[in-house]
Amino acid sequence: MPRRFTYKHLLFLVLLLLAACASLASVMRASAQSATPEPGEASERLLQGAQLYAENCAVCHGAEGQGRVGATLAKDWPSIRPDLTVRTIIANGVQGSPMPAWSQANGGPLTESEIEALVEYILSWQTGGAPRYTPAATATLRPPFTPPPNVEGDPNRGATLFDQNCAVCHGANGEGRIGATLAKAWPSIRPDLSVKATISNGVKGSPMPAWSQANGGPLTEQEINDLTAFILVLGETQPVEQVLPPTGEVPRAAENSPLRGWAGVALFLALIAVILFAAYWFQRRDNKP
Ligand code: HEC
Numbered sequence: 001m002p003r004r005f006t007y008k009h010l011l012f013l014v015l016l017l018l019a020a021c022a023s024l025a026s027v028m029r030a031s032a033q034s035a036t037p038e039p040g041e042a043s044e045r046l047l048q049g050a051q052l053y054a055e056n057c058a059v060c061h062g063a064e065g066q067g068r069v070g071a072t073l074a075k076d077w078p079s080i081r082p083d084l085t086v087r088t089i090i091a092n093g094v095q096g097s098p099m100p101a102w103s104q105a106n107g108g109p110l111t112e113s114e115i116e117a118l119v120e121y122i123l124s125w126q127t128g129g130a131p132r133y134t135p136a137a138t139a140t141l142r143p144p145f146t147p148p149p150n151v152e153g154d155p156n157r158g159a160t161l162f163d164q165n166c167a168v169c170h171g172a173n174g175e176g177r178i179g180a181t182l183a184k185a186w187p188s189i190r191p192d193l194s195v196k197a198t199i200s201n202g203v204k205g206s207p208m209p210a211w212s213q214a215n216g217g218p219l220t221e222q223e224i225n226d227l228t229a230f231i232l233v234l235g236e237t238q239p240v241e242q243v244l245p246p247t248g249e250v251p252r253a254a255e256n257s258p259l260r261g262w263a264g265v266a267l268f269l270a271l272i273a274v275i276l277f278a279a280y281w282f283q284r285r286d287n288k289p
Pocket residue numbers: 053056057058059060061069070071072073086089090094097098099100102118168207209
């Protein structure tokens with residue numbers, strides 16, 4: 001008597017079919033996510049570029065690339081390969097100007113792919129470039145400070161100014177990054193005067209810009225006093241955590257899914273092939289005498 005096509009065989013085929021559908025669904029979800037990133041139309045890389053820009057460059061080049069201590073970046077680049085021009089400048093910096101070198105190869109903090117994202121973001125400002133997206137600046141939560149004695153400024157206002165202008169180089173807690181460590185004891189008799197002078201005048205031949213309006217910088221006398229007060233209390237306070245704003249967070253699940261793109265499609269096709277083969281095989285066994 002020939003072996004029948006039993007429920008066991010049927011169950012096996014159904015399970016295979018379910019697995020195939022699950023893999024296809026995962027592929028479709030992954031590609032749907034990468035096709036419609038949040039927010040708006042901006043691609044994920046553009047978002048990363050915007051975030052990096054807000055954290056590292058806006059301080060000098062302005063939140064919208066309009067220029068500040070640094071050059072205007074929201075413009076058309078008169079080059080056949082503007083991406084190469086912009087990438088080289090970011091990676092190597094501009095010697096003899098406050099523009100630091102950002103690539104890790106040059107001792108900077110950014111990876112190749114982070115610089116790529118920045119290039120894409122900056123070029124999106126060209127006429128006809130990609131849609132724009134500017135995230136909120138990073139804020140650092142701090143307890144309220146008591147103003148140090150004999151200092152004019154308010155360290156609490158100074159803290160906000162520091163986040164906006166200085167943390168990019170000196171670290172969120174003044175721990176030092178491209179710029180010197182500021183969370184330390186100041187050995188001078190009137191540290192307020194020396195710190196204020198450095199902020200106002202900058203340090204010639206280093207990336208430290210001059211910040212006072214008298215020196216062509218963006219900050220008022222009062223703002224520099226506030227910053228001075230903040231830096232003097234920095235050395236005495238505990239480090240605090242940096243809090244990223246919820247905007248600019250991008251779901252990364254799609255990128256990490258192993259079934260994304262062609263791998264998922266290939267798996268789906270392979271499972272279908274297995275199902276067809278199994279059906280054929282059972283069929284043959286059923287027909288055997
Ligand atoms: C401390 C201030 C400062 C920071 C921070 C800074 N830049 Fe600059 N940047 C400058 C200055 C100043 C120039 C103009 C240099 C020159 O040509 O004299 C410049 C020039 C540039 C240029 C070339 C502009 C042109 O028209 O040729 C690019 C591109 C650029 N910066 C990108 C960036 C990016 C991206 C970041 C963040 C990763 C950044 N910069 C951070 C100060 C800064």
